[in-house]
Amino acid sequence: MAEKPKLKVSFHDFTSCEGCQLQFLNCEDELLDILGHVEIVQFREAIDDKSDEYDIAFIEGAFTRESDRARLEHIRKCAKVVIAFGACACTGGLNVLKNYRGVKEAMRTVYGDQADWYETSVALPVEAAIKVDYKIHGCPVPKQEILEVVKSVVAGRTPRIPDYPVCVECKLKENACLFHKGQYCLGPIARAGCGAWCPSYGGRCYACRGLISDPNNNAAKDVLEEFGLTVEDIMQEFRLFNGVYDVAQPPDNAHVKSC
């Protein structure tokens, strides 16, 4: 039987730290096996080859300048499957923070009088420019989810991405609840799939994988109330990764575009 041709995979980076691409390279045990099933044709961080013939495009990074739109549209045209790879691509990630500072003011803080030389606009998810087929959430993306999505796409099935809160995974790990330690945490409304990564190492959950699709807001508010907190108390932490959601918008902040 003739061998099935390998699917061609490409990686593209926009505004990001490139940590999610590194996280792909960090699948050390699986990397050579993955390369047995797919061919990487574009991965600027690691290889010289640049090809426009690819089946699956991983896009890392937020969409933060209008001139990147054409590059994104080109990738969409070339690829059969587009995967938003990591928090920056999925929700704009922490780049969205600059929207709250006001883009002009943020640029002036860093570049001073020369701020006008550089093109930038509000930070947005990749989805604001092109259609995305799958999202791998997280900052960084969990390795197990990279493997789940790669395997699923190669096998032609829909990847299983959790849509329940981090608290579920935290309970399974038998972690002590951070609320009981006197700290607060976004676990009750945050999308699981990371294995409760941060709480397992004593860190608070900042919902870097975004919100579950139907968060129980009332229950979340009850938890906050029980521990003497208001929604506004946790907004700063919430905005670190989720500034793009409508719920994060302050009422008087008209210049922030949500999606």
Add this chain to the structure above:
Amino acid sequence: MAKDLDINVHHLTRVEGHGNIVVRAADGTVEKCVLEIVETPRVFESMIEGLNWSDTSLLTCRICGICSVGHTLASIQATDNAFGTEITEASYVMRQIMCMAEQMQSHTLHVYFLAAPDAFDAPSVIPLAGSHPEVVKRALKLKKLANTICDVLCGRHIHPISLRPGGFTYLPSKRALVGLKQTILDCYEDIEATVETIASVADKFPGFEREREDISLTHPDEYAFYNGRIKSSKAGEIDTADYEQFIKEKCVKHSTSKHAYNVDESFAVGALARFNNNADQLNEQGKAAAEALGLTAPCYNPFANNFAQTVEIVHCYHEALKWLDKLIAMDLSEADVTPNVVPRAGRGIGVTEVPRGMLVHDYTYDDAGVCTQANCIIPTGMNLGNIDRDMQTYVPSVIDQRSQDEIAHDLEMMVRAYDPCISCSVHLLNVEWV
């Protein structure tokens, strides 16, 4: 024969971030030779301002996925310094191990995945999996080792979790630490073999030299990475609080990018700068590696940065083992590392050595511990002027002997040898548009 050159390497590959190399020469005279930085502006400093102290390192570690631990170490030292926080011996040892793992992870990635393909005449590490499988398997094993160290100590390498101002929010069990030691020991031969592999391709790196000023940390008791004083090979030593005395910025004619300078028009930071400043403090295994690679201080060949990184892989491997033995012997409880941070108004400066060179984080906090001003100076930014000057010296020296394609390839190797981290540097760099 007087030659024309028109080189434009758009989006240089196998580096972190987006940069272009542009060279123009007419009649054998080089008119333009620069590394352009075309990464999108990321404006991190403005995003830090207004954040609570507990969130600053979580944001700034995300300047870069590769140097994430290094950014965290500089950031938490700045915050500790601002609040006058003293950390425990145990936290100090754990931070040292993290620091060693960071250099090993990044240098392994750079030497094996990004630079070595040039020496093996391959476009990437992937074809090497077929032609040199043992080298690629070893590279993956060593990269995994550094990741495992970070996983055990603070949850992960990219954007570390429990590495916090004042200490750690998680203490690995003694069993996990003993297991980690075994994992490190299992790589002993791979470290030796790394030196042999790089030594075997040493002649593939061009033999070009340009005398320069090297700046790095220095420490009386050790080959400095985690902390120390700032040392210039030409201007002596200063305290980290006075970093602005050595790191000055200026505009240059050929570029709208600001470049860093001190005594000379530019200076170098990174593995080779550290080696040149502190080589006699390497541990014996590090010294042996330098000898095997024929590397002696001072070395002014920018391509030799790959050798200095290899030496540091060996040095850090053995230092990590030494620190880990010390940690295991301490018999710790969680209270020994738990952060105890009391915010107060003030300015704090954290300077640490990350794989690509010296990194400065400088924060000012108000009474409530909210950051009011921040400045991060990134090693790649400090190296940009030096990269341009190296290229501008190199091109005229080979323009008559080598073809345009060969020169373009050499320049790519040269820029890559600096291991530039462009996502990191761009948050404060000016971009030159042609």
